Amino acid sequence: MAEVRIPIGPQHPALKEPERFMITVEGETVVDADIKIGHIHRGIEKLAETKTYVQNQYLTERICGICSFTHTTNFCQVTEYVLGTDPPPRGLYLRTLVNELERIHSHLLWLGVAGHEMGFDTLFMYSWDDREIVQDILEHLTGNRVNYAYNCVGGVRRDITDAQKQMIIRGMDALLERMDYYVKVALNEKTILKRTQGVGILTTEDAKRLCAVGPRLRASNVKVDVRKDDPYAAYGELPFEVITSDTLDVHAQVVVRALETVESIKMCKYMMQNLPAGEIRVKVPKKVGPGEATSHTEAPRGEDIHHLRANGTDKPERLKVRAPTLANILNVQHTLKGANIADIPLVVAGIDPCMGCMDRVLIIDKDRETSKVWEKEELRKYSIEWYEGEPHR
Amino acid sequence: MKTTGVMIPTLLGRISKKPVTVLYPFEKLEVPPGFRGKIKFHLDKCIGCGMCAKDCVSAACIMIEKDDKKRPIFDMDKCTFCGQCEESCPKDAIEMTEEYELAHLNRGEVIVE
Amino acid sequence: MTTQEMVQKLTGSLGAMVDSVESPKERRVYINTKRENLLGVVKHLKEQYGAYHISTITSFDNGDELELLYHVFIDTTFMSIRVKLPKSDPTVNTITPILPGAVLYEREISELMGVKVKGHPDMRLLLLPENWGNKGFPLRKDWVDPRRPEPPATEGGDA
Numbered sequence: 001m002a003e004v005r006i007p008i009g010p011q012h013p014a015l016k017e018p019e020r021f022m023i024t025v026e027g028e029t030v031v032d033a034d035i036k037i038g039h040i041h042r043g044i045e046k047l048a049e050t051k052t053y054v055q056n057q058y059l060t061e062r063i064c065g066i067c068s069f070t071h072t073t074n075f076c077q078v079t080e081y082v083l084g085t086d087p088p089p090r091g092l093y094l095r096t097l098v099n100e101l102e103r104i105h106s107h108l109l110w111l112g113v114a115g116h117e118m119g120f121d122t123l124f125m126y127s128w129d130d131r132e133i134v135q136d137i138l139e140h141l142t143g144n145r146v147n148y149a150y151n152c153v154g155g156v157r158r159d160i161t162d163a164q165k166q167m168i169i170r171g172m173d174a175l176l177e178r179m180d181y182y183v184k185v186a187l188n189e190k191t192i193l194k195r196t197q198g199v200g201i202l203t204t205e206d207a208k209r210l211c212a213v214g215p216r217l218r219a220s221n222v223k224v225d226v227r228k229d230d231p232y233a234a235y236g237e238l239p240f241e242v243i244t245s246d247t248l249d250v251h252a253q254v255v256v257r258a259l260e261t262v263e264s265i266k267m268c269k270y271m272m273q274n275l276p277a278g279e280i281r282v283k284v285p286k287k288v289g290p291g292e293a294t295s296h297t298e299a300p301r302g303e304d305i306h307h308l309r310a311n312g313t314d315k316p317e318r319l320k321v322r323a324p325t326l327a328n329i330l331n332v333q334h335t336l337k338g339a340n341i342a343d344i345p346l347v348v349a350g351i352d353p354c355m356g357c358m359d360r361v362l363i364i365d366k367d368r369e370t371s372k373v374w375e376k377e378e379l380r381k382y383s384i385e386w387y388e389g390e391p392h393r
Numbered sequence: 394m395k396t397t398g399v400m401i402p403t404l405l406g407r408i409s410k411k412p413v414t415v416l417y418p419f420e421k422l423e424v425p426p427g428f429r430g431k432i433k434f435h436l437d438k439c440i441g442c443g444m445c446a447k448d449c450v451s452a453a454c455i456m457i458e459k460d461d462k463k464r465p466i467f468d469m470d471k472c473t474f475c476g477q478c479e480e481s482c483p484k485d486a487i488e489m490t491e492e493y494e495l496a497h498l499n500r501g502e503v504i505v506e
Numbered sequence: 507m508t509t510q511e512m513v514q515k516l517t518g519s520l521g522a523m524v525d526s527v528e529s530p531k532e533r534r535v536y537i538n539t540k541r542e543n544l545l546g547v548v549k550h551l552k553e554q555y556g557a558y559h560i561s562t563i564t565s566f567d568n569g570d571e572l573e574l575l576y577h578v579f580i581d582t583t584f585m586s587i588r589v590k591l592p593k594s595d596p597t598v599n600t601i602t603p604i605l606p607g608a609v610l611y612e613r614e615i616s617e618l619m620g621v622k623v624k625g626h627p628d629m630r631l632l633l634l635p636e637n638w639g640n641k642g643f644p645l646r647k648d649w650v651d652p653r654r655p656e657p658p659a660t661e662g663g664d665a
């Protein structure tokens with residue numbers, strides 16, 4: 001059968017962010033995939049060199065809309081490392097709390113998106129409804145739903161009241177019940193099993209070789225989690241399990257993320273019951289360095305790295321940022337090989353891409369000299385219909 | 394046990410409940426206390442030190458000179474609602490209100506003086 | 507193994523391949539080496555210490571020289587291998603045969619910082635647009651945006 005090249009993107013089927021895949025197919029099967037990113041490269045690393053440390057707290061927050069807090073945690077940590085400051089324990093606990101709340105909301109969001117991609121919109125609606133519990137808590141705690149502006153070098157900016165504490169405990173109890181239910185759905189519902197089992201398999205060796213990170217790596221049965229391996233903030237004092245799965249496919253990612261959310265909920269409850277008293281932040285000088293430091297954290301999507309070199313002024317000499325999705329691009333490229341066209345959206349959505357890819361698929365058949373542009377919706381419909389039409393698995 | 398329709402009980406349970414969404418703009422959700430909305434500026438408290446403009450990340454807050462007095466103005470078009478100016482101000486002249494509806498037909502209307 | 511023990515073990519086993527091994531902080535190790543020895547060090551880390559995960563490569567512009575930091579995460583230790591290259595000849599060997607995960611990061615440093623990576627399998631532009639041409643390397647300190655040579659002066663830190 002003749003090989004056909006399909007450019008996908010620079011708009012994306014899973015999320016609304018640009019990235020381009022060049023897919024080579026033979027019939028229904030993908031034989032090669034090539035990736036071009038950078039369509040939304042905003043030059044933040046360069047921009048950070050022109051901003052003061054105070055301003056960079058808010059600039060780094062805007063690297064990502066979903067895991068914004070991880071980036072500010074990282075930035076505040078590198079600055080604290082260079083300064084040699086230790087934030088007070090209460091500040092660290094609150095920082096960890098928002099990090100975990102963010103993970104819960106990000107994983108619930110992903111569960112909805114994955115449900116949508118597999119044509120299971122019921123799951124999408126209800127998981128996003130339950131996500132509102134976390135969003136409300138975040139809004140009460142920090143003053144905003146998305147970019148919280150909660151972190152600062154030396155601690156956090158707002159203290160927590162008793163009423164908010166009770167709200168978090170109540171919310172976490174309600175969510176725990178809902179998550180038990182979602183775990184049951186993920187393990188039993190045929191719609192999910194049929195679309196995800198055996199799709200997008202990444203073996204343990206390949207995951208290690210291609211340097212995958214986060215839930216994708218743990219779904220390939222590698223027990224790596226920065227929170228455990230290199231504890232930062234208050235993670236060293238918290239009890240939690242690192243979730244892995246040995247089925248290696250997209251279903252493993254659903255299960256890993258669902259169980260991870262349960263762990264996060266328990267951590268939030270634990271933190272609320274064991275919150276240390278005292279100050280929430282220490283005053284830090286405006287001029288930093290000279291010196292350099294690296295900080296990495298476990299973002300909802302995987303390992304996130306900031307490296308700072310300070311030169312003694314109030315602006316950084318160089319700030320390097322590596323967001324988790326860049327590390328996961330390589331393994332998507334690898335797992336797409338051998339997949340069906342209908343599985344492309346799900347495999348790509350599997351890593352929870354945070355700067356993404358495809359909205360349009362151009363299908364060119366060299367033999368028949370026809371071409372057709374597919375909108376993302378059509379690709380999704382096609383994939384759902386393809387599965388309805390033939391019970392392939 | 395593999396089965397379909399695991400979510401049907403949830404679906405049915407929802408029938409008797411209110412919708413999750415509200416009919417904005419006829420109904421509005423309440424924002425919590427401490428929400429960072431449109432800025433309110435108290436000119437009488439301001440001493441013109443410029444700390445707010447120095448720390449503003451998006452240049453939404455800039456210093457101008459008016460009636461022989463240095464003072465900031467705030468362009469809500471550019472503001473990221475981070476609240477840093479409120480924190481930096483030594484005289485508490487800046488306050489973040491709970492107003493979040495900032496759509497206007499004229500750009501000048503969203504400049505806070 | 508504590509970080510200090512790790513530093514001693516590394517100093518012993520890497521021998522003449524490195525200039526120094528230091529640890530400013532728990533679980534952070536910096537290995538200073540020369541570019542001729544980079545491949546040897548990475549290979550050694552992989553074979554003797556089980557390194558498989560390269561986190562990223564950080565590049566610096568120090569004026570006359572470029573500096574690279576290869577961040578390798580082993581178990582609980584975050585290692586950074588430091589290499590310096592003269593700006594007149596910024597070539598370095600690719601480490602992709604040893605750690606294939608570095609392929610995107612090497613493309614990144616080559617287009618943003620102008621490091622020439624010798625032997626890299628795929629040197630197309632990754633982040634910059636395909637029609638970038640020779641508009642320079644954006645992360646170098648002396649780079650000016652060709653589309654906007656003079657940034658408008660504004661107050662409040664916007665540049």
Ligand code: SF4
Binds near residue numbers: 452472473478479
């Ligand atoms: S809230 Fe933030 S962005 Fe807005 S004016 Fe104040 S400092 Fe500037």
Ligand code: SF4
Binds near residue numbers: 438441445446464487
């Ligand atoms: S920081 Fe406060 S007192 Fe100083 S110029 Fe701004 S508003 Fe006025």
